[in-house]
Each structure stands twice: as C-alpha cells, then as structure tokens.
Amino acid sequence: MSLLRIFHVSGSAVSAQSQRLNTVSTNLANADTVAGPDGKSFKARQVMFQTVPMGDAAAVGVQVAGVREDDTPGRRVHDPSHPNADADGYVTFSNVNAVEEMVNMISASRSYQNNVEVMNTAKTLLTKTLQMGQN
Structure with a gap:
C-alpha cells in the first residue's frame, strides 16, 4: 500500500468518526426529553459503518452507511401531574441511555484521535x- x-x-475514518460524534452529541442532548404533542419521544440514533475499497485491494477505508433509529421503547414514568402525561398518567421519555452514549463518545473520540495520529x-x-x- x-x-x-x-x-x-x-481521512475516511476521521470523517466517519466525526459523524458518529455528532450523532452521540444529539443523543445526549435529547436524553431527558419527553414525548411531544404527537405522543412520540426522541429515538436514539446509531451510525452504521461499512468498508469501502480505496484503490488497490490492500487499502480499505470506512464510510457511513446510514443512521438508524433505535426502536427500543422509551422509559415510562408515572407522573399524572406532568403536562405531557398520557391518559394513564405515564410520561414517556426518550430511549437514550446516557451511560452507553458516553462510552460511545469516548470510543469515537479515541478512534478519531488515533487516526489523526x-x-x-x-x-x-x-x-x-x-x-x-x-x-
């Protein structure tokens, strides 16, 4: 090579990890949001990667194949006094797990730093x- x-x-890895970091920051910013007026809460997003050939067979880069939403149901808390509570008194929060997102952020940041190095x-x-x- x-x-x-x-x-x-x-460079392809730095670009992909940059998009991953942006997605993680969006997830963390919406970790404690509740369902909106439409009844739908924020869904965590995950970046999907795929390999891409870079000329010869020995060189393989990475690119973002897409961003998918996590279909795991959001956390439900019984709080009938909350303005966004449903008919049963439950408030639906986003399905973002802040601990997992922090680990994801550290991993993406380290990968970004390694590729710059x-x-x-x-x-x-x-x-x-x-x-x-x-x-």
Whole structure:
C-alpha cells in the first residue's frame, strides 16, 4: 500500500468518526426529553459503518452507511401531574441511555484521535524521506 493511501484511509475514518460524534452529541442532548404533542419521544440514533475499497485491494477505508433509529421503547414514568402525561398518567421519555452514549463518545473520540495520529506519523515519514533524498 502506498504511503499516500494512508491519508485516504485515515481521512475516511476521521470523517466517519466525526459523524458518529455528532450523532452521540444529539443523543445526549435529547436524553431527558419527553414525548411531544404527537405522543412520540426522541429515538436514539446509531451510525452504521461499512468498508469501502480505496484503490488497490490492500487499502480499505470506512464510510457511513446510514443512521438508524433505535426502536427500543422509551422509559415510562408515572407522573399524572406532568403536562405531557398520557391518559394513564405515564410520561414517556426518550430511549437514550446516557451511560452507553458516553462510552460511545469516548470510543469515537479515541478512534478519531488515533487516526489523526496515523496521519501525523505518515506526514513525518514522508518529510523524513524527502529530507533523505536531498542529501
């Protein structure tokens, strides 16, 4: 695999992880929301990845295949005094699990950082190679 191909592979991963971080932040922002007037609560979203060839057979990158909603039912709390309570007195919250989302955020952040480090290392190697050629 060409050293220049590393930038394409790591760049695709950085882009995908960036979208994953944006999705996690949306989920966390809506973790404690309740069902709206239509009776539907916020559904957690998960980014789906897929591999994509990057030229030769040895280079494979990643791209976002889509974002899917989690169909797990939201948490229901009995609170008849709440303005959004249903006829039985239950309030439906979003199905976002804040702990899982924090773990997901840490994982995406580490992956993002690792791919940036790979690109920085490749840049350093290319610079050293050019300097060797000048001597």
